[in-house]
Structures are given as structure tokens and as C-alpha cells.
Amino acid sequence: MITRRAFMKNGVAAFTVSFAAPAFLSDLARAQSSGRNLVVLDLSGGNDGLSMLVPYTDSFYYSRRPTLAIPAGSALQIGSDSNGKPLGLHPKLTGLRDIFNQGRLALIQRVGYENSSRSHFFGTDIWSTANPSNSTGTGWVGRYLATLAPPLDPLAAWNTTGDTPHALLYPSVAVASIPSVSAYAFNSPNSGNEAIVERSAAVSIASHVPVDKPHVAFVAATAQSAMATLDTVASVGGYKPTVTYPNNGFGQALQAIAGAMTQGLGTKVFWVQTGGFDTHAAQDTTADNGAYVKLMVTLNDGLGAFYNDLKNHGLLNDTLLLSFSEFGRRVTENGSKGTDHGAASVMLAMGGGVRGGIFGTAASLSPDAQNPTLENGGNDIHYETDFRSVYARVIDGWLGGDSTAVLGGSFKNGPSFV
Amino acid sequence: MAGGDPLIEHLLRRAGFGARPDELATYGALSYAAAVDRLLNFEDVPDTVDAKIGTPGYVQTTSHGGPFSPNTVADDARQRWLFRMVHTDRPLQEKMALFWHNYFATGHSKLAGAVKAQNATRLMAAKPSEDSAHQQGQIELFRASGLGSFRDLLVAVAKDPAMLIWLDGDTNTKAKPQENFGRELMELFSRGVGYYTEDDVYAAARVFTGWNLARNGAAADDPTTPFAFTYNANQHETSAKTFSFPVYANGSHTIPARSASAGMQDGLDLIDALSTHPETARRLSTKLFQFFVSETVDPAPGLIDDLAATYLSSGTSIKAVLQRLFTSPQMRDPSIFFTRYSWPVEFVVRALKESGWSGYSAASALTPLVSMGQQLFEPPNVAGWVLGKSWFSTGAMIARMNFASALALNQKFNIAAGVKGAPGAKATPSGVVDYLLSRLTADVSGGEYGDLVTYASATAGAWTGSDAQLQTKGPGLVHLILGLPEYQFV
Numbered sequence: 040m041i042t043r044r045a046f047m048k049n050g051v052a053a054f055t056v057s058f059a060a061p062a063f064l065s066d067l068a069r070a071q072s073s074g075r076n077l078v079v080l081d082l083s084g085g086n087d088g089l090s091m092l093v094p095y096t097d098s099f100y101y102s103r104r105p106t107l108a109i110p111a112g113s114a115l116q117i118g119s120d121s122n123g124k125p126l127g128l129h130p131k132l133t134g135l136r137d138i139f140n141q142g143r144l145a146l147i148q149r150v151g152y153e154n155s156s157r158s159h160f161f162g163t164d165i166w167s168t169a170n171p172s173n174s175t176g177t178g179w180v181g182r183y184l185a186t187l188a189p190p191l192d193p194l195a196a197w198n199t200t201g202d203t204p205h206a207l208l209y210p211s212v213a214v215a216s217i218p219s220v221s222a223y224a225f226n227s228p229n230s231g232n233e234a235i236v237e238r239s240a241a242v243s244i245a246s247h248v249p250v251d252k253p254h255v256a257f258v259a260a261t262a263q264s265a266m267a268t269l270d271t272v273a274s275v276g277g278y279k280p281t282v283t284y285p286n287n288g289f290g291q292a293l294q295a296i297a298g299a300m301t302q303g304l305g306t307k308v309f310w311v312q313t314g315g316f317d318t319h320a321a322q323d324t325t326a327d328n329g330a331y332v333k334l335m336v337t338l339n340d341g342l343g344a345f346y347n348d349l350k351n352h353g354l355l356n357d358t359l360l361l362s363f364s365e366f367g368r369r370v371t372e373n374g375s376k377g378t379d380h381g382a383a384s385v386m387l388a389m390g391g392g393v394r395g396g397i398f399g400t401a402a403s404l405s406p407d408a409q410n411p412t413l414e415n416g417g418n419d420i421h422y423e424t425d426f427r428s429v430y431a432r433v434i435d436g437w438l439g440g441d442s443t444a445v446l447g448g449s450f451k452n453g454p455s456f457v
Numbered sequence: 458m459a460g461g462d463p464l465i466e467h468l469l470r471r472a473g474f475g476a477r478p479d480e481l482a483t484y485g486a487l488s489y490a491a492a493v494d495r496l497l498n499f500e501d502v503p504d505t506v507d508a509k510i511g512t513p514g515y516v517q518t519t520s521h522g523g524p525f526s527p528n529t530v531a532d533d534a535r536q537r538w539l540f541r542m543v544h545t546d547r548p549l550q551e552k553m554a555l556f557w558h559n560y561f562a563t564g565h566s567k568l569a570g571a572v573k574a575q576n577a578t579r580l581m582a583a584k585p586s587e588d589s590a591h592q593q594g595q596i597e598l599f600r601a602s603g604l605g606s607f608r609d610l611l612v613a614v615a616k617d618p619a620m621l622i623w624l625d626g627d628t629n630t631k632a633k634p635q636e637n638f639g640r641e642l643m644e645l646f647s648r649g650v651g652y653y654t655e656d657d658v659y660a661a662a663r664v665f666t667g668w669n670l671a672r673n674g675a676a677a678d679d680p681t682t683p684f685a686f687t688y689n690a691n692q693h694e695t696s697a698k699t700f701s702f703p704v705y706a707n708g709s710h711t712i713p714a715r716s717a718s719a720g721m722q723d724g725l726d727l728i729d730a731l732s733t734h735p736e737t738a739r740r741l742s743t744k745l746f747q748f749f750v751s752e753t754v755d756p757a758p759g760l761i762d763d764l765a766a767t768y769l770s771s772g773t774s775i776k777a778v779l780q781r782l783f784t785s786p787q788m789r790d791p792s793i794f795f796t797r798y799s800w801p802v803e804f805v806v807r808a809l810k811e812s813g814w815s816g817y818s819a820a821s822a823l824t825p826l827v828s829m830g831q832q833l834f835e836p837p838n839v840a841g842w843v844l845g846k847s848w849f850s851t852g853a854m855i856a857r858m859n860f861a862s863a864l865a866l867n868q869k870f871n872i873a874a875g876v877k878g879a880p881g882a883k884a885t886p887s888g889v890v891d892y893l894l895s896r897l898t899a900d901v902s903g904g905e906y907g908d909l910v911t912y913a914s915a916t917a918g919a920w921t922g923s924d925a926q927l928q929t930k931g932p933g934l935v936h937l938i939l940g941l942p943e944y945q946f947v
Contacts, residue, residue: 084838157640157658160840161650201830202843203850216850222828223852226859228866228932232917237933240912241858244941247904254753254796255900258849258942262858265851317838319637320625374633375625380640415655 077438078296078309078360079180079206080387082338084316085159086364088384088420090324090331092146092401093127099404103371107324107378117397120148124401129324131335134343135387143346143355144389145456148399149412150429151383151422155366159317159380162365167205169427169446179430180308181209183438183445187307193264194271197299198310199292207310213264215272220295223272242266275299281351285340289313293345300354307438313337316364320375342389355391359437359457362387363426369418370404382414383422386429388456392437398454399423428453461485465492466898467794470947471749472496472783473548475807475898480548493783497604497776499547506545507537507584516543516809519820527582528594529575531565534582535833536819538596542806543814553603553775554596555802556748559844561614561646562836563595563623571622573678580619580684581834590683595619596834607741607773608732611646615724616686618670624839627670630692634662641839647731649740653701660698664712664723667693693720704730732773738765745778750788751796752845757787795900795946798845801829803947804857808939811897812864813871821863828856849945861939865932872935873927883922886913886930893934899944909937 094100095111114127115136126146128136138144152171156162164174184195184207196207196214207214217223225241227234245262249255278298284290289311296309315334323329342360349355367384383402402412402420414421431442431450436457443449461481469476469484473496476484484492495502509515511525518525518536527537542551568577582594593601595617602610614620615638621627629635639661643653653661671687672679699711704726712723731737742764746756763785764778771777782788799807805822826832830853836842865872875896876882882892890909894901901909913930914920938944 156650157655158644158650159838198850198852201828201850201853202847214850216852218828218852222859223855224859225855226862228862228869228936229929233929233933236912236915237937240908240937241940243908243911244905244937247902247908249902254798254846254946255942257846258798258854258945261849261851261854262940262942265854265858268851269855314837319635320628373628373635374630375628375635377625379636 074303074305074357075392075437075439076300076307076309076358077180077433078311078358080360080362081204081310081312082316082362082364083159083163083312083314084318084364085162085366085368085380086316086384087318087322087331087368087378088148089368089370089404090322091129091132091335092148092385093129094124094401094404095127096125097401097404099370099406103404103406105372106376107322107372109324113325117146120397120400122400126397126401129331129335131332132339134339134346135389138343138346138389139395142395143391143393144387144395145393145454146397147386147388147424147429147454147456148397148401149383149420149423150363150386150399150426151367151420152425152427153422155382155414155419155422157366157380157382159365164205166363166365166426167208169430177210178204178206178208179445180206180310181212181214183434183440184212184307185209186440186444192305193267194299194304194306196308196310197296197304197306199295200310200312204310204312207308213260215264215268217272217295218292220272220276220298223269225266225269238266271302271304275302275304278302280344280348282344282348284344284348285337287337287341289337289341290344293341294348297345297348297352297354300349300358301352313341318368318377319373319379320377322372322377346389349391357391359388359390359392359433361429361433367420370402370413370420371406371418381419383420386426388429388433390457392457394456396456398456424454425450432457463791463794464489464789467791468492468496468783468788469548470807470898471788471797473552474542474803475810475947477543477810480546489789490784493780496549497780497783499550502546504547506541506547509544510537510540514815516540516814517816517818519818521820528584528587529578531574531578531581531834532820532823534578534594534596535823537582538833539802539806539819539822542802543809549779550600550603554599555800556745557599557603557610558596558833559836559841560744561595561599561620562839562841563619563834564836564838565834568619568622571677572684573680576678576680576684577619578834579680580622590681592618592683604776604779605774607768607775608729609773610775611642611728611732612725614646615642615665615668615728618684618686621668621670621686626665626668629662629666629668630689631666631694634659634666634694636662638662638668639665642728643731645840647737647740648702648734649736652734652736657700657702660700660712661727663694663696663698664727667691667717667720668724688721690717690720693717693723695720698723700727700730702730702734733769735765735769738768742768742778745775745782747797747844749779749782750785751793752798753796754787754793757785760785760787795943797947798848799945799947800842800844801826801831801848801853801857802833804829804945805860807898807947808861808864812935812939813868813875815868815871817864817867821867822860825856825860825863829853829860830856857945858936858940862936864939865935868935869928869932872931873924876927876931877924883927885922886910886916886920889913889927889930890934893931893938897935897938897944899938899941900946901938901941901943905941905943909934912937 093114095114113130169179198216275298284294324331368378368381406417427450432453434440434442527533583592585591585593624638626638667689669689675682697714879892882888
């Protein structure tokens with residue numbers, strides 16, 4: 040028999056394991072029942088912020104990106120940053136432009152951290168743990184969920200991807216990963232009563248969590264969570280959205296999230312991902328079938344449907360969507376008409392409680408090694424806003440949590456988009 | 458099929474994909490050392506597996522429209538690989554091909570975007586003897602060279618057409634050095650994060666300028682022109698390249714300026730340096746330990762040092778490292794049995810080998826594997842799949858259980874016949890459970906055993922061992938056993 044401490048340390052996601060609740064949790068319990076939720080959107084691969092939010096009057100943008108720059112005339116104008124530098128959205132982001140004009144989309148520029156990792160994997164780990172100096176620990180969302188009053192519902196975190204994202208990992212927090220609502224069901228080689236008997240046997244089997252074998256206990260706890268969430272998830276299967284979502288993985292994942300929200304399941308955090316942002320070659324930001332154009336269409340159409348669906352259900356005010364990517368890309372395009380791994384990039388925040396607008400200032404793209412808005416010899420965009428201050432704003436200002444406890448330090452002076 | 462020597466079964470789960478009944482007989486007759494030798498020296502075992510495809514008695518394949526085309530159709534290539542994993546007599550060859558597929562993780566979809574799906578499949582999976590242009594797919598490279606010198610493998614991968622497209626080496630030119638391959642060569646393929654700088658990335662990009670694809674003016678997706686590596690001298694950047702670490706034995710950090718015609722040596726010098734760096738030796742040894750021994754138990758003291766020393770003294774021989782690893786005391790320690798999280802492909806193949814395959818098509822496993830998180834030829838990114846616990850989300854666990862359900866249903870009559878054929882097994886519900894647990898290898902706990910017997914005993918009337926009961930409880934039990942937490946480990 041090992042101690043509970045060692046049990047937790049070994050990473051067992053048994054939601055039946057309880058933990059001592061700190062005193063401040065009474066406030067958080069109220070937050071948990073408030074109905075507010077957070078949708079985290081992972082734009083995986085390293086999003087090229089300069090193609091999403093275009094500095095269309097910066098002459099260096101055009102000289103350094105002869106084939107990738109978006110013409111000034113086609114960028115969707117949305118105003119200027121606080122320095123008066125005009126900025127425009129990618130021409131395919133018309134839905135997001137409309138949401139921006141309704142004051143419900145915030146664009147936070149140049150978000151990152153010191154000594155930005157150019158590795159996909161370390162970059163993702165750093166954004167996931169909110170810890171640039173040690174990115175192997177627990178995830179920031181998992182740590183937030185762990186501060187909620189127990190018992191934590193097994194659907195407190197609803198992940199739409201197949202494997203559990205690092206940001207959600209925390210020993211006592213179970214995460215339901217539901218890539219497909221319809222496939223999230225118990226099948227049996229038999230039917231009728233026999234299948235029912237078999238299902239209860241499976242439930243009983245999953246209930247044995249051997250504490251002397253942490254690895255087996257982890258899988259058993261996962262199976263236990265799966266069995267415990269089957270019926271609730273199935274209730275979302277019949278969801279009829281008020282709008283038509285795009286028939287792609289991203290659109291369908293957002294539809295499932297909206298379905299879960301309308302069922303009032305009490306899920307606090309949803310996770311959704313769309314990939315393909317690692318555009319080293321043939322990035323093509325303008326042609327209809329261009330790689331980056333397709334990324335923007337997927338993003339715009341998915342988020343647009345989601346926004347309108349939630350609005351029709353009156354759920355917009357309960358929802359905050361926050362996007363991130365593991366890094367931005369280099370300013371100068373490469374010889375393959377693509378862009379290589381860079382540093383800071385742009386984040387999106389969307390929802391009924393969002394104070395819309397352009398936050399932070401755009402970089403000057405002058406290829407000067409001394410240019411303070413760039414780094415790495417003028418090659419990459421230097422961060423202006425620490426990504427943890429964005430997280431802190433979400434935790435404190437939206438979720439009613441304690442960002443200092445979750446992030447392991449005070450990052451409270453971030454942009455005030457909520 | 459289990460019921461044999463636990464150590465040999467363990468060896469075959471790790472160095473292979475579990476044991477078919479005939480493998481258990483073959484390897485069970487050998488000493489452990491001889492079994493290791495047979496696995497490692499697989500070139501001595503006839504390679505007859507592909508000739509069995511489409512013949513009775515083996516896993517079936519199903520092609521969608523047209524003949525089975527594993528060299529040009531991705532789903533058919535996936536089926537062929539699964540077939541090989543089940544039926545090969547050279548299990549370590551396929552196991553190492555899978556290891557390298559994850560290590561040098563290359564994705565079919567990006568290749569398909571560049572050269573169309575049919576060529577992408579050729580570049581991933583074509584068997585040279587079956588391809589009109591004798592194209593060698595990347596997986597075939599791993600099958601051919603997976604146990605040789607790692608230095609040679611790195612050179613071959615640097616020149617591999619699939620890799621040249623995947624990490625954009627094809628567009629690495631003098632005027633615009635392309636960083637993608639150079640970065641991953643250092644980060645993922647050799648020394649690892651923390652052992653290179655951004656300046657090293659720039660230098661490595663320049664080193665490989667001119668390492669391109671020869672297309673002789675043909676369109677990128679033209680299938681009639683072979684995809685071959687070429688050193689394009691007039692696209693090589695000839696100036697010196699300086700690294701933060703020594704490149705040469707004399708301690709020099711600088712690859713000297715060379716003429717364009719001699720410039721290909723830059724890349725070979727860098728690969729020599731990276732492949733023989735002590736950190737590469739340790740990193741690769743650790744990955745092999747985690748793959749073959751355990752990812753939940755630490756290496757025995759000194760083991761990684763010992764493997765790294767073997768790697769360096771043997772001229773980066775993978776076979777020498779595996780020989781050392783497989784014969785290490787820790788590999789044979791019963792406490793590490795069933796302590797590595799199985800990859801979805803391993804889970805599926807072992808389930809087939811242990812449950813039965815007659816009448817099962819490999820095509821039936823393709824969609825379930827996607828749901829479990831492992832589609833062959835489509836790793837999530839160049840770092841490969843996230844291993845260990847990350848395979849086990851709730852959705853992935855349900856996908857495993859549902860694959861097990863479908864397989865058990867498919868094998869319903871075979872399973873019932875197996876129970877009937879085992880002396881005394883059908884007499885009691887616990888006899889059926891015991892028989893199936895002798896076939897399906899898992900470290901079952903007492904509580905779970907009780908649950909299985911309770912399930913088998915829950916019949917409408919009395920237990921008679923009738924065909925109907927066996928055809929109900931047999932598949933039900935196989936489903937439950939394959940879905941046990943313990944069964945998810947190898």
C-alpha cells in the first residue's frame with residue numbers, strides 16, 4: 040500500500056481520489072456553479088500571426104514577404120493598434136470581422152515569453168504548463184480544475200481530441216476525451232440482456248484500481264471515467280444545432296461542444312484543436328486553395344457557426360473561447376514560399392463577455408538586429424505580452440479562480456479583454 | 458497464444474507483437490539466448506510473409522475498388538503492414554520498422570499534398586521489387602536497415618525522398634536555406650533539445666543546401682519519373698559552417714568552406730558528428746530502453762551508460778545495442794513484465810494473434826486504429842506519437858474496447874470451438890475463463906478474475922456448456938479480457 044501522496048505523484052487520474060480543499064475554495068465553488076465555461080482552441084503547428092492579423096502599411100512586411108504578404112487592399116480593415124498602426128484581418132476571416140465589429144472578439148498581439156522555444160514540442164509543453172523553465176509538470180487548465188470544490192464531475196473537462204492535451208493533465212483531474220460523440224458508446228458482441236450483463240461486468244472491472252501498480256491504476260481510472268460518462272455524453276448525440284456547422288473535424292467538434300453546453304452538463308473547460316499551421320513550404324496566403332487560406336476558412340467558418348449557434352441559444356454570455364499556438368513564425372519568408380519557426384504570435388478571445396478590440400502593439404518589421412520589437416537578429420517577433428498574463432486574466436476575470444495559485448506566481452497585469 | 462514460458466512470451470511481446478501458437482512452439486523450444494539470437498538475426502529466417510497475403514488461413518485483406526495495391530494505396534499499405542506484424546516470422550524486423558516510423562515520423566498526407574496520394578504511398582511503403590521504378594518506400598528502408606548502423610541510417614534518411622518532402626529538404630537552396638530538416642536532425646533525430654542553438658539551426662540548414670530531389674524537369678506529381686535523392690552542387694552554399702559543438706575529432710566546431718562539387722561532404726561530416734555524439738548515444742539508448750523494457754520503471758543503474766558505450770564502440774550498431782539490452786538482467790526481470798503501455802497497433806496485432814484471425818480482414822482494424830490514436834503513416838507530427846499514458850484517454854479506451862467487441866463478434870464461432878476443443882474447459886464457467894486467460898496474456902488481478910467468472914456464470918438457465926452458451930459467453934469474455942486495464946500493457 041502506498042500513500043495517497045505517492046499515488047497522486049504517479050499521475051493517477053482517479054476522479055474518485057479526493058484531496059484536501061484549501062480554505063479559499065468556497066468562492067470557487069460558486070464559480071463552478073456559475074455556468075461559465077472556457078473553450079481552449081489549439082492552433083497547432085505554429086500559427087503565422089502576420090498572415091492572420093496583417094500590418095498592411097508596414098513596408099517591411101511586403102519587402103520581407105514578397106510572395107506571402109497579403110495585399111493591403113484585401114486585408115479586412117479593423118482599425119489600428121494603440122500606436123496608430125493600421126491592422127487588418129486575413130481576407131477569409133469575414134465572420135470573425137463581424138464578431139469583432141460586434142465587440143465580441145479580442146485580438147491580443149505579440150503574446151509569448153522570453154527565450155521562446157522554436158520546438159513544436161517544447162513550445163506546446165511550455166504553453167500547456169505555463170512554465171517556461173520546466174515544461175514537464177502538470178497542465179495549467181488541470182491545475183485550475185483541481186482548485187474547484189470536490190467532487191469534480193467527470194465531465195468537468197471535455198476534450199474533443201483523441202488524446203488528453205498536456206494543458207489538462209493533473210493527477211486528480213479526470214478528463215473525458217470525446218473525439219466522436221456517436222462512437223462514445225459501449226458495444227458488445229452480444230445483444231439484449233446479455234449486453235447489459237456484460238456492461239455491468241465492465242463497470243465492475245474498471246472499479247478495481249490497484250494502488251500498487253500506478254500504471255494499471257491509471258488505465259483503470261480512465262476506463263472508469265469512460266464508463267461513468269457514457270450515458271451523459273450520449274445525451275448530446277441528438278443535438279440539433281441552430282446553424283449548419285462545417286463538415287470537418289473542427290466544425291463537428293465545435294458542434295459537439297455547443298451540444299454539451301445546451302444540455303447544461305456543467306462542463307467548465309472544453310478543448311478543441313485544429314492543425315496544419317506548420318507552414319514551412321507553399322504557405323500560399325491568397326489563392327483559394329492556398330494552404331494558409333484553407334486554414335483561415337476552416338477557422339472562420341467553424342468559429343462563425345459556433346458563435347451564432349451559441350448566440351441563438353442565449354449561451355454566448357457564458358462562453359469564452361481562447362486560442363493559442365505554440366509559437367509564431369519568422370518574419371521573412373523562406374525559399375520554399377513558407378515560413379519557419381519563430382517566436383511571439385497573436386491570440387484570439389471570443390465570447391459574450393469579451394471586451395473586443397486590438398490589444399497590444401504590432402511589431403515594427405524593420406530587419407534591424409537592434410529593433411526592440413523583434414528578436415533573434417531581427418528575424419522573429421519579440422513578445423510584448425507574457426502569455427501567462429493572458430491566462431491570469433482568464434482565470435481571475437472570467438473563471439473566478441485564483442491565478443496566482445494556478446500559475447505559481449502573479450501575472451495580474453495582462454490585457455483587459457475580460 | 459499464451460500458456461507457454463512467461464519469459465519467452467514477454468520477449469515476444471516486446472521484441473515482437475505477441476505470439477501466435479506456432480511462434481510459441483518455435484520459440485518455446487529455444488533457450489532465452491537462442492530466442493534472442495533468432496529475433497536479432499532475422500535475415501537467417503526466410504522472408505515469406507508477403508506471399509501469404511490473400512491466401513486461406515491468414516488475416517484477410519480488403520481493397521476498396523480495384524485490386525489490392527499496397528504499394529500505391531495507403532489503406533492497402535496499412536493492411537499489408539498489419540498483416541506482416543501478425544504473420545511474419547521475423548517479428549523484430551517489423552517491430553523495429555515501427556520504432557523507426559515513430560522516431561523518423563513522416564506523414565503521408567503532407568506527401569500526398571506535394572506529389573499526390575499514389576506517389577505518397579509509394580514513398581512511404583513501396584516494395585522496390587514490386588514498383589515499376591524500384592522506388593523504396595521509407596518503411597522498406599527501415600525494414601532493410603533498421604538494425605544496422607545508426608549513422609548509415611541517418612544518411613539514408615537524409616536522402617530518403619519521403620523525408621526530403623516531409624521536412625522540405627527538397628527546397629533547401631543556396632539562396633534560401635531551409636531550416637526544417639536541420640532543426641529536427643538535431644532536436645529529434647540525434648542529440649535532443651538543449652544541445653543545439655538557433656545558430657546551429659541556421660548552420661545545419663546551410664550544410665544541407667543542395668540535398669534535393671531529382672525530378673529531371675518532371676512535374677512534382679508525375680508518377681513515371683522516380684523520386685530520387687540528388688546532390689545539387691549548384692544549390693550548395695559553400696562557405697564554412699560553425700557549430701556550438703565539436704564536429705570533428707580534433708575538436709573543431711567548423712565545417713570548412715568547400716567547393717560546390719565537394720560540398721556534399723558537409724552533410725556527411727555533420728551526420729558523423731551527430732551520430733557519434735555521446736548525447737545521441739544516451740538519448741537513443743534511452744528510447745530503446747523505454748520501447749523494449751519499460752517506460753514506467755527506471756533503467757537499472759549503469760544500463761544506459763552501458764548501452765551508450767556499446768553503441769559508440771560498435772560503430773553505432775543498433776543490433777549490438779539490442780543484443781546488450783535483450784540480454785540485460787532488467788529485460789528478464791519479471792517485475793517489468795506488462796509495464797509498458799501498448800501502442801494501439803501493438804494492442805490490435807496482439808489481440809489478433811491471441812484471439813484468432815480466421816475470417817478477419819485487416820481492413821476492419823483501420824478505422825478503430827484511428828479512434829485509438831494511431832493511424833499508420835500518419836503520425837501527428839514529426840515528433841511522432843505521444844507515447845505512454847497519452848494513449849489512454851477515455852475516448853481511446855472506449856475505442857480499444859469497441860475494437861475488442863467487434864473482433865470478439867467476428868471470432869465468435871472460432872472462440873467457441875476453441876473452448877470446446879480444450880479438455881474440460883466448457884464444464885464450468887470458470888473453466889471457460891481459465892481457458893481464455895491461458896490464450897490471452899494479461900496480468901489479471903483477483904478482483905477482475907471474480908468479475909469475469911461472475912459474468913460467465915450469469916446465464917438465464919443452468920450452465921450446460923452448450924454451443925449457444927459458449928457462443929455467447931466466449932466472445933463476451935474475450936471482449937472483457939481484451940478491455941481489461943492489464944491487457945493494455947505489453
